[in-house]
Amino acid sequence: MQVNVRIEAGGSSLGSPSGHPLPTLTPHVKIFDGDIEQILLSSEDIQGKIAETGEQLTRDYAGRDLLLVGVLKGAFVFMADLSRHINLPLEFDFMAVSSYGAATQTSGVVRILKDLDHEIIGRHVLVVEDIVDSGLTLSYLLKNLRTRKPASLEVCALMQKTGVQRVPLDIKYKLFEIPSVFVVGYGLDFAERFRNVPYVGTLRPEVYRDAVS
């Protein structure tokens, strides 16, 4: 249940329709900075591309009944930011699948842990993914969703790793290509941590060592 809360805002000169100042959305999470070896995508890189993609989606889906399907858990941060750049009425649903477990290599095994809440027959569905690695997760999901007869089915992926895809995929909206290294942040985890890092980066080797010792 949602409750009314008073937001104490600071630092913004923008005003809301009610006259109250709006809070800034500057990322403040710095606690993990010491664990990061290299930043691959800065917060500014990510937000800039998301704004562009949101404009493109707003044009492409104008007048259509858009449903965003987020692939949990990794896509939740990207989906939240992207959706606020799509200037259209839209709906949200989520699927949860498992491919990696706690390891850093894909197993090739895809299990549905949570299915969609609603039917998608006749809907314009945009699958929102954080990262495409081997492509096995997405390939499985697309095949599965196609059988449910959506009016259209496209993919918006924040990142794709280059040179490691094991199945052919048509990703219409792809924001970044990155090298084939294990990355965390902006929704992506290592052993369920680092999802709230506001950028995408690689971890220092000692973080893995400390996790197993």
Ligand code: PRP
């Ligand atoms: C990641 C990512 C994709 C998938 C991509 O999810 O979010 O769904 O792996 O890998 P693939 O292209 O090799 O199939 P993960 O299983 O790590 O789960 P999570 O999103 O809950 O962290």
